[in-house]
Amino acid sequence: xxxxxxxxxxxxxxxxxxxxxxxxxxxxxxxxxxxxxxxxxxxxxxxxxxxxxxxxxxxxxxxxxxxxxxxxxxxxxxxxxxxxxxxxxxxxxxxxxxxxxxxxxxxxxx
Amino acid sequence: xxxxxxxxxxxxxxxxxxxxxxxxxxxxxxxxxxxxxxxxxxxxxxxxxxxxxxxxxxxxxxxxxxxxxxxxxxxxxxxxxxxxxxxxxxxxxxxxxxxxxxxxxxxxxxxxxxx
Numbered sequence: 001x002x003x004x005x006x007x008x009x010x011x012x013x014x015x016x017x018x019x020x021x022x023x024x025x026x027x028x029x030x031x032x033x034x035x036x037x038x039x040x041x042x043x044x045x046x047x048x049x050x051x052x053x054x055x056x057x058x059x060x061x062x063x064x065x066x067x068x069x070x071x072x073x074x075x076x077x078x079x080x081x082x083x084x085x086x087x088x089x090x091x092x093x094x095x096x097x098x099x100x101x102x103x104x105x106x107x108x109x110x
Numbered sequence: 111x112x113x114x115x116x117x118x119x120x121x122x123x124x125x126x127x128x129x130x131x132x133x134x135x136x137x138x139x140x141x142x143x144x145x146x147x148x149x150x151x152x153x154x155x156x157x158x159x160x161x162x163x164x165x166x167x168x169x170x171x172x173x174x175x176x177x178x179x180x181x182x183x184x185x186x187x188x189x190x191x192x193x194x195x196x197x198x199x200x201x202x203x204x205x206x207x208x209x210x211x212x213x214x215x216x217x218x219x220x221x222x223x224x225x
Contacts, residue, residue, distance in 0.1 A: 030209060031209075031211075033213055035216075040199075040221075041218065041219070042201055042216040042217060042218050042219050043153065043201070043216050044216070045213040045215070048211050048213060050211075087152075087153065089153075091209075095158065095165065095166040096141070096158065096165075096166075096205075096208045096209065097143070097155040097158055097166055097168075098143075098145075098153075098155060098214060099155065100152045100153040100154070101152060102151070102152045103152060103153075
């Protein structure tokens with residue numbers, strides 16, 4: 001079966017660091033994506049991991065451990081505009097389709 | 111920067127009516143997808159399309175759904191006889207190739223409301 005778990009909601013303070021975890025159990029794996037989605041808008045690409053380790057992109061970093069079926073998205077120096085849902089998605093190895101988690105709604109407070 | 115576009119942004123229809131949702135993928139992309147997101151729920155894969163045929167479809171994509179690439183730029187999703195439970199945001203996505211670091215680029219979505 002296909003299962004991707006993320007916390008439903010998180011809160012954090014402006015300027016802080018937050019880590020959003022994602023665990024997955026999928027029948028195939030060809031990379032893990034993180035997307036940001038503001039309410040009523042399309043998902044926008046943040047990061048991609050296919051090998052174990054950390055990928056850094058400015059204020060955003062993403063980590064993957066394939067053996068543990070685990071990833072996290074790290075957001076540093078939080079800004080109010082970072083308030084959004086963050087979607088973890090695994091790309092299926094056979095079909096290339098994206099399998100999404102339910103998303104983590106992050107609220108950043110001043 | 112090139113982007114995926116979708117029309118209409120909102121569609122309200124009566125149960126049992128046909129709807130066609132339109133997408134213009136990024137011009138050099140070859141792989142096309144439809145996803146849907148029911149309000150408050152996760153994004154779900156519907157169908158993928160390559161080389162003028164469906165490559166994969168989900169259980170949701172039953173015979174009420176069809177996709178078409180009628181010309182070199184448009185990619186459409188048709189729902190023949192809408193049901194209340196088809197109310198959702200429908201996202202089109204495109205990708206230049208499969209695999210690798212290439213992500214799927216999502217359009218802004220069409221919000222469909224079936225009454």
